[in-house]
Amino acid sequence: MLDTVFFYFFALLTVGGGVLTITRRNAIHSAVSLIVSLIGVAGLFLLQQAEFLFAVQIVLYVGGIMVLFLFVIMLVNLDESARVRQFNKQWWLALACVAAVTGELLFFVSKGTGGFRLAETTAAAAGKVGNTERIADVLFSQYLLPFELASVLLLAAVIGSVFVARKKV
Amino acid sequence: MHPITTVHYLALSVALLAIGTIGVLTRRNIVIILMSIELILNAVNINLVAFSRHFNSVDGQVFAIFVITVAVAEAAVGLGILIALFRNKETVQADEIEILKW
Numbered sequence: 001m002l003d004t005v006f007f008y009f010f011a012l013l014t015v016g017g018g019v020l021t022i023t024r025r026n027a028i029h030s031a032v033s034l035i036v037s038l039i040g041v042a043g044l045f046l047l048q049q050a051e052f053l054f055a056v057q058i059v060l061y062v063g064g065i066m067v068l069f070l071f072v073i074m075l076v077n078l079d080e081s082a083r084v085r086q087f088n089k090q091w092w093l094a095l096a097c098v099a100a101v102t103g104e105l106l107f108f109v110s111k112g113t114g115g116f117r118l119a120e121t122t123a124a125a126a127g128k129v130g131n132t133e134r135i136a137d138v139l140f141s142q143y144l145l146p147f148e149l150a151s152v153l154l155l156a157a158v159i160g161s162v163f164v165a166r167k168k169v
Numbered sequence: 170m171h172p173i174t175t176v177h178y179l180a181l182s183v184a185l186l187a188i189g190t191i192g193v194l195t196r197r198n199i200v201i202i203l204m205s206i207e208l209i210l211n212a213v214n215i216n217l218v219a220f221s222r223h224f225n226s227v228d229g230q231v232f233a234i235f236v237i238t239v240a241v242a243e244a245a246v247g248l249g250i251l252i253a254l255f256r257n258k259e260t261v262q263a264d265e266i267e268i269l270k271w
Contacts, residue, residue, distance in 0.1 A: 003172070003173055004171070004172065004173055007173045007177060011177075011181050014181065014185060014211075014215075015181070015184055015185065015188065018184075018185055018188040018189065018208050019188060021188075021192065021201070021204055021205070021208065022188060022189075022191060022192030022195075022196060022201065022204075022205055022208075027198060027200050027201060030200075030201050030204055031204065034204050034207065034208070037185075037208065037211070038207075038211065041211045041214065041215060044178070044181075044215060044218075045214075045218055047173075048178075048218050048219065048221075048222045049222065050218050050221065050222075050230050050233075052230070053214075053218060053230055053233055053234070056234065056237060057214075057237075060237055060241065061207075061211075061237070061240075064241065065207065065240070065241060065244050068244060068245065068248060069200070069203070069204065069244070069248070072200065072248045072251060072252065073200060075252060076200070076251065076252065076255045076261060077255075078198070078200070078261065081197075081198055081260075081261050081262060084197075084262070085197065086196065086197060086198070087195045087196060087197065088195060088196070088197050088263070088264050089264075090194070090195075091194075091195040094190075094191065094194030094195045095191065095195070097194070098187050098190050098191050098194065099187075101187075101190070102183060102184075102186075102187040105183045105186075106180065106183055109176060109179045109180065109183065110176075113176050131227070131230075134227045135227050135230055135231060135234070137227075138227050138228060138231050139231050139234070142228075143231050143235075146235060150235060150238045153238065153239070153242055154238065154241070154242055156242075157241075157242035157243075157245050157246050158245060160246055160249070161245040161246045161248070161249030161250075162249070163249075164246070164249040164250055164252075164253050165248075165249035165250075165252040165253055167256075
């Protein structure tokens with residue numbers, strides 16, 4: 001019962017924030033709406049007993065990526081772009097394509113509805129070890145190579161973005 | 170009220186994916202296009218976590234961590250490119266950057 005209420009609350013935050021993000025004229029307003037949307041997603045993670053991802057979502061997305069976005073918005077002068085036309089010329093074609101793909105996805109999801117009862121988490125699996133410990137077990141055994149590769153990716157991304165954004169001397 | 174099933178999460182994920190795709194395809198401001206990409210990646214994460222709960226296995230959550238890592242790298246590089254672009258072209262409108270367009 002309470003689960004249902006919280007699901008619809010967080011779903012409203014997520015979708016409402018998303019819609020505001022892509023419709024606002026001022027980029028700062030968009031960024032704040034995106035923060036609302038990301039917090040909604042974090043709440044959905046918590047509802048699904050993914051506590052570690054909830055913390056990661058708040059710390060990394062809301063704390064990290066959004067601060068990066070706000071810094072860039074302040075750095076780049078967006079006053080002029082707020083005054084001009086906001087949507088490009090092919091918006092009707094884009095909307096038609098998105099509507100087609102969305103209809104298709106919803107059709108296939110609804111076709112498979114019968115097999116989608118939410119699995120009851122068994123007390124043994126949920127009670128004994130915490131979510132973080134279970135993730136760590138899998139991450140550092142089965143997915144060790146992708147984990148190490150992710151660090152290489154992050155290093156490359158950091159060096160690349162500093163190199164691209166540097167001032168020419 | 171109906172109990173919440175995996176289908177609810179899938180429907181929400183489809184909605185968020187559609188919103189993000191609309192943002193990427195129709196907006197002109199590059200900053201907002203990058204934000205829409207974050208929305209799309211979050212829709213993917215909702216899906217992964219929903220199936221992780223559905224099958225009672227944490228593999229989906231590990232995948233979500235990798236998706237978040239890639240999203241961070243993408244945001245850093247994208248915003249770096251945006252700053253370089255603004256320094257050279259003085260514009261953030263995606264359809265005004267057309268040097269490569271024939």
